[in-house]
Amino acid sequence: MTSPQGRFEAAASLLDGAVLEATDAHGKHLFHRYEGDRWVHIHLGLFGRFFVHDDPPPEPRPTTRYRISGGGRTTDLVGAAACELLSPPEVDQLRARLGPDPIRSDADPELAWAALQRRSVSIGRALMDQRVLAGVGNVYRAEVLFVHGIHPELPARQLDRERFDAIWATLVTWLRRGVRERRIITTDPAEIGRPRSRLRRSEATYVYRQQRCRRCDTEIRRYDLAGRWVYVCETCQPSPQRGAT
Secondary structure, eight states, X not given: OBOTTSTTHHHHHHHTTOOEEEEEEETTEEEEXXXXXXXEEEEOTTTOEEEEEXXXXXXXXXXEEEEEEETTEEEEEESOSEEEEEOHHHHHHHHHTSOOOTTSTTOOHHHHHHHHHTOOSBHHXXXXXXXXXXXXXXXXXHHHHHHTTOOTTSBGGGOOHHHHHHHHHHHXXXXXXXXXXXXXXXXXXXXXXXXXXXXXXXXXXXXXXXXXXXXXXXXXXXXXXXXXXXXXXXXXXXXXXXXXX
């Protein structure tokens, strides 16, 4: 193991030659467990990526934070928001701060429901709070609210249990399918008129980065919500100020 960039050099020198025993993910947080119960915590952020090379690998990029080799392959981590060596108690503390991840088989939706009841912010903000739900990004936030007809400004506490259960079930399906297919598709191919395998990138979402709603042709409203763009069709997702709940 090496850190060509140098920012992970001290930890890499401690782990060099150690066996990678397991990997795990919780939301947007990745964990590599090495022999001796030593953990590398990684958060890709917006720009982090892994690159896998058959050996012999190319020269590392100047921004390669973390390079691991073994079994005839080399993996480089580039552009991550976080890459750090943690002790088991530190890993436990980090996981304890995260909400349930719908993609995991051990996820408990009751924890997310309880967290929403304690939030005074809008549902659009709450769904991006990793302490409420781990792993839900901006695309899934926009799309899951659209398909269930919920405006992002609805107060989180006003979301009823029936709609929460529907949101959870949709996210479980979408997130797990996204991992299998390695792409995000939230539209129904029957509505688009072509098989999933042939959907263009522009046809994969209803409102996210769209100019007009795919269902009613209303112009999509885009605005900043806590530092991230939110997308909403205010015909299909009536504003709570208009009396919708």
